[in-house]
Amino acid sequence: MALSKGFSTPTGLQPEPRTPDKRLPTLLVVDDELEITESMADLFRHNYHVVTATSADEALELLRQQDVSVIISDQRMPGKTGSELLAEACLINPDAARIILTGYADLGAVIEAVNEGKIFFYLTKPWSSAELTTVVAKAMEHNSLLRDNRRLVKELRIFNAELEERVKDRTSQLVQQVKMASIGQLAAGVAHEINNPMGFITSNLGTLGKYMHKISEYLGIIEGGGDSASARSRLKIDFVFKDAGQLISESLDGAIRIKNIVTDLKSLSYEDTEGLVRSDVNRCLEIALNIAGNEIGKVANIEKQYGETTEIACHPQQLSQVFINLLNNACQAIEGQGTITVRTWYESGSVYATISDTGSGMPAEIQQRIFEPFFTTKEVGKGIGLGLSISYDIIHKHGGEITVESEIGKGTTFAIRLPGSHVE
Ligand SMILES: Nc1ncnc2c1ncn2[C@@H]1O[C@H](COP(=O)(O)OP(=O)(O)OP(=O)(O)O)[C@@H](O)[C@H]1O
Ligand SMILES: [Mg+2]
Structure with a gap:
């Protein structure tokens, strides 16, 4: 135990086999000359996960399978030219930064593709490794800006959708509040409308109660053989009968008014x-x-x-x-x-x-x-x-x-x- 302390395991001493690091951005190199793709793969392998293709069609296939950040392509290749390849690449992966390497003779076609937005950068032959690494670094920046933009737009969309949802919720809460407020107002209005007839019905019933006393006193005098004529005038029996009739009909009107209000209320409260x-x-x-x-x-x-x-x-x-x-x-x-x-x-x-x-x-x-x-x-x-x-x-x-x-x-x-x- 004590002896092995501080020693690395034997495998730790071996150089580790290189496996593509998925966290590195992917660089796609397209050239029909194998030597060129290999030398570029060598140049960039420390900073990129480099994939290579020797034809435009092979490159397009790779683009469909992998998330490529930067493409470097030769202009002159059998089959499709580099600028034709990059024009198609735009459709598969619009964020990939596109660089073309061209001889002087093809510069016209390349510049046209730049103007159409299909290529971001170009280098004319012969180029130095320093030039190429600078252009690739720039292209990389460009790519990450585009990606950030796209991510922000996506986040903004999600944020907007959430906001819309919240506004909807809040609006329906407010609509509910308005309904509640009008119910409150309705209650106040109804209370007033009911209170008024209830007020005179109650007072009328009080008066009718007093009239009942007078009538029973009057009946008592008649039954006891007293002076009914003087009792009738003292107790204002004629007025009592006339007024009682009016009080009853007024109270009935009030009760009907209350009944109508309640019916109105019922019709308002249906779902x-x-x-x-x-x-x-x-x-x-x-x-x-x-x-x-x-x-x-x-x-x-x-x-x-x-x-x-x-x-x-x-x-x-x-x-x-x-x-x-x-x-x-x-x-x-x-x-x-x-x-x-x-x-x-x-x-x-x-x-x-x-x-x-x-x-x-x-x-x-x-x-x-x-x-x-x-x-x-x-x-x-x-x-x-x-x-x-x-x-x-x-x-x-x-x-x-x-x-x-x-x-x-x-x-x-x-x-x-x-x-x-x-x-x-
Ligand atoms: N009869 C009216 N005469 C003059 N202005 C009016 C009249 N009706 C509505 N308005 C105007 O229209 C606006 C909107 O009316 P609306 O009923 O939608 O809302 P509000 O009355 O302001 O509030 P709420 O109805 O939610 O209590 C009012 O603020 C007012 O300026
Ligand atoms: Mg209003």
Whole structure:
């Protein structure tokens, strides 16, 4: 054990057989004279993995099999010339740097190939080893630049694809957020719409309770043989009966209003994936008005000009969503008090709906961009610019169109056309 310490194994003392190092760049030498290919192989073997060919066809075969970085070819060879070979090599491996060695007589053809981008470098005979190694080193640099470029372009493509994917994800998150926001707004609107009738129903029931007491007191007096006439006037029994009737009918109206709101809500909460159903555009608009009405009422009076019943195959909840978006925009465009006019009509196979406001209007350059996702002129927190792009998608998915006309200081009209048959 102690003796063998520090000695190399016998095989370690032998010169190792040369095996092509795969990490070295590959240099392909093409010449019909074997002596030349051999001397070049010798010249470059320390820095390159050298492969040789004695004809253009053999060289092309090698190019198909191996990842060659640099090609050196003689110009004059039987069969294809060097410049013809390199022109074909471009198609097999466009990154390989191509060098040609030429006699003075063929220089014209070589320069033409250089001009066409098929050859990078050329050397005229006779050349020195120093010249050749310099040119090959330059060609190598060129090749690695091309490879880097290609790798960067590939990485950039992957990066772009990832980015696109992330933007898609983020957009669908935002679309979801907008939906949630409109659900929040819807909830606030609905709460108000329900609270109001609930308020008077509760108060009416309180009054009716008091009236019940009066009636039972009155009945007690009659049963006890008391003065019914004076009790009737003291307890205002006639008024109680008359008013009770009114309170009951008012409360019933309120209850029906609540029931209608709940029905509207139900029709809005159907899943988007459900198929098309036949629905009335007027009804979709009415639902939108019921929901956004609370906000609208603060800034505008609403004029409704509904045409005849206009039933079409559609996703009614999505159409209501579009109308809510348009009504919200109209509201936000009005400074002080204004008017919002909604109009629907049927004309030659299409149903039309317009929503007009007497708001600020917009200049042409803004009108051109309003349907772009995330285009907004509103301050942070007021709008993210998705309302109209979502509406645009919905209308186009229904096979319809949405257009805008606007005049600064006068107002804006959004017009929707939906294909549909008229139902009497
Ligand atoms: N009725 C209108 N009057 C004037 N400008 C409008 C009207 N409707 C839309 N716009 C303009 O178009 C822009 C885009 O509208 P869109 O509904 O897509 O987004 P937003 O209202 O800004 O935000 P979001 O709807 O996502 O809350 C608005 O910022 C506004 O400048
Ligand atoms: Mg909007």
